Amino acid sequence: MTAQPHEHLTAAVLRPVRGHHAFEGCVEQLATAIRLGVYPVGTLLPPERELAERLAVSRATLREAIAALRQAGLVETRRGRGGGSTVTSQARGRLPGGLTKISSATKSEWLDALEFRRVVEPGAAHMAASHDLTGPDRERLTASEAAVHDATGKRAHRQADSRLHLTIASLSGSALLQQAVTSVQSTLDSMLGAIPSLEPNIGHSHRQHRQICRAIVDGHADRARKVMEDHCDDTAALLRGLLG
Amino acid sequence: MTAQPHEHLTAAVLRPVRGHHAFEGCVEQLATAIRLGVYPVGTLLPPERELAERLAVSRATLREAIAALRQAGLVETRRGRGGGSTVTSQARGRLPGGLTKISSATKSEWLDALEFRRVVEPGAAHMAASHDLTGPDRERLTASEAAVHDATGKRAHRQADSRLHLTIASLSGSALLQQAVTSVQSTLDSMLGAIPSLEPNIGHSHRQHRQICRAIVDGHADRARKVMEDHCDDTAALLRGLLG
DNA sequence: CGTCAATGGTCGGAGTTCATACCAATTTCT
DNA sequence: AGAAATTGGTATGAACTCCGACCATTGACG
Numbered sequence: 129m130t131a132q133p134h135e136h137l138t139a140a141v142l143r144p145v146r147g148h149h150a151f152e153g154c155v156e157q158l159a160t161a162i163r164l165g166v167y168p169v170g171t172l173l174p175p176e177r178e179l180a181e182r183l184a185v186s187r188a189t190l191r192e193a194i195a196a197l198r199q200a201g202l203v204e205t206r207r208g209r210g211g212g213s214t215v216t217s218q219a220r221g222r223l224p225g226g227l228t229k230i231s232s233a234t235k236s237e238w239l240d241a242l243e244f245r246r247v248v249e250p251g252a253a254h255m256a257a258s259h260d261l262t263g264p265d266r267e268r269l270t271a272s273e274a275a276v277h278d279a280t281g282k283r284a285h286r287q288a289d290s291r292l293h294l295t296i297a298s299l300s301g302s303a304l305l306q307q308a309v310t311s312v313q314s315t316l317d318s319m320l321g322a323i324p325s326l327e328p329n330i331g332h333s334h335r336q337h338r339q340i341c342r343a344i345v346d347g348h349a350d351r352a353r354k355v356m357e358d359h360c361d362d363t364a365a366l367l368r369g370l371l372g
Numbered sequence: 373m374t375a376q377p378h379e380h381l382t383a384a385v386l387r388p389v390r391g392h393h394a395f396e397g398c399v400e401q402l403a404t405a406i407r408l409g410v411y412p413v414g415t416l417l418p419p420e421r422e423l424a425e426r427l428a429v430s431r432a433t434l435r436e437a438i439a440a441l442r443q444a445g446l447v448e449t450r451r452g453r454g455g456g457s458t459v460t461s462q463a464r465g466r467l468p469g470g471l472t473k474i475s476s477a478t479k480s481e482w483l484d485a486l487e488f489r490r491v492v493e494p495g496a497a498h499m500a501a502s503h504d505l506t507g508p509d510r511e512r513l514t515a516s517e518a519a520v521h522d523a524t525g526k527r528a529h530r531q532a533d534s535r536l537h538l539t540i541a542s543l544s545g546s547a548l549l550q551q552a553v554t555s556v557q558s559t560l561d562s563m564l565g566a567i568p569s570l571e572p573n574i575g576h577s578h579r580q581h582r583q584i585c586r587a588i589v590d591g592h593a594d595r596a597r598k599v600m601e602d603h604c605d606d607t608a609a610l611l612r613g614l615l616g
Numbered sequence: 617c618g619t620c621a622a623t624g625g626t627c628g629g630a631g632t633t634c635a636t637a638c639c640a641a642t643t644t645c646t
Numbered sequence: 647a648g649a650a651a652t653t654g655g656t657a658t659g660a661a662c663t664c665c666g667a668c669c670a671t672t673g674a675c676g
Contacts, residue, residue, distance in 0.1 A: 247546075247549060455641080
């Protein structure tokens, strides 16, 4: 069994890029999607024509972006039926050609993202808990939570954590909310990547995840929101301390 | 005394527009800013060079957008020192040249905006109440609340209401949140504009505004959020009913 | 084995936007 | 009255993107 992309997350992670320099935006989007583990190593990206449509960009521009990823060693491309671009690595190293500054953010933007997160993620948890979840929904949620618990290695743990939060956002049913959470998780990932010596309290985090997921499946909206708020506060306190 | 623009709101209302068709985005941004009352009738828009920078667009493109507004009768332009584009009307009529479809949204997008609003606006109120507001901040808030109360006429009332909500968002101190609220208020305004026969319970709304503002200045974060949630729920219920 | 389908690869013209410099009008200051 | 500053108006060439069509390669299926 080869690795499978997490298609239920791509809708919000790959959002339209519009820009006179759409090329750079595409590179950032795709690199982020790979970084967050939406397309794990070994998986195939969607066909160029489909990706171009999702990113609201011409195929020519998308191809340039893929070429950059290929040059950076993130993907390999094969032709013909069944071909495509395969994710081969998630090297956190800077992309070549001056693309390092992409998605850079100032310190104040990082702090703002933490504030914003404390609103949207608890809100998403609240909304998700207010719905009557279907069986598959519940399965996806518990599977994501278990994946975080089982992940070994810092990078894998980080990705599984991102996916859990994105899954909760998707259960909210709001595309706008899911988009907001995706954006927040992306910058959060940048922050955690820029501070490699971070060692959060994994056990505590796992307990919070467990509580959040249980509250969501049990329909305890207020409780889900409160625990998520605490969860965000804990992460934020840790990061704020390291940012000075 | 001539009308003054609400400069403390423009930072979030006029957000960068990037796109090959940036022209249309500029028209929408400016029209929205005028529609929401950031630039009331009689006020002068910022100089072209400044507006172009804020919208992250070249002056040539911005000028085309202003030309469209001028052709639509929204602004008049004078040259020379002290010149500029003056807002002359807020006609809700469609902009000419096929620009009517700009900022159109499907019904599901509208419903999503209502869900999103129920998260971000209460979140903004909560965050604003958590801060120690300065004197001028409190004044702006109470003035905005009074303006809603005193507004006569449907259109004026709608604008004052938008400005109150945007002011609360700005007091949250989070640029991302303010941007989210701006986006939500913009689509909300579109919805209310598309349903002209709407007659909300003004008195009830005023009471809620009063309670929200009081909770914010008194620092009762949870209460501010709760009342704002109720406020959003009431509006949403009304709109959902009219959307079928 | 041959045809079809799916996919990446290539090309050229058209349309937008950008950046910059310069011109024109009008007010303000000296 | 004249100089300076501010603001809109104009022009040109480069860079980027888009769109569409077509080619090349590979695998699947009859």
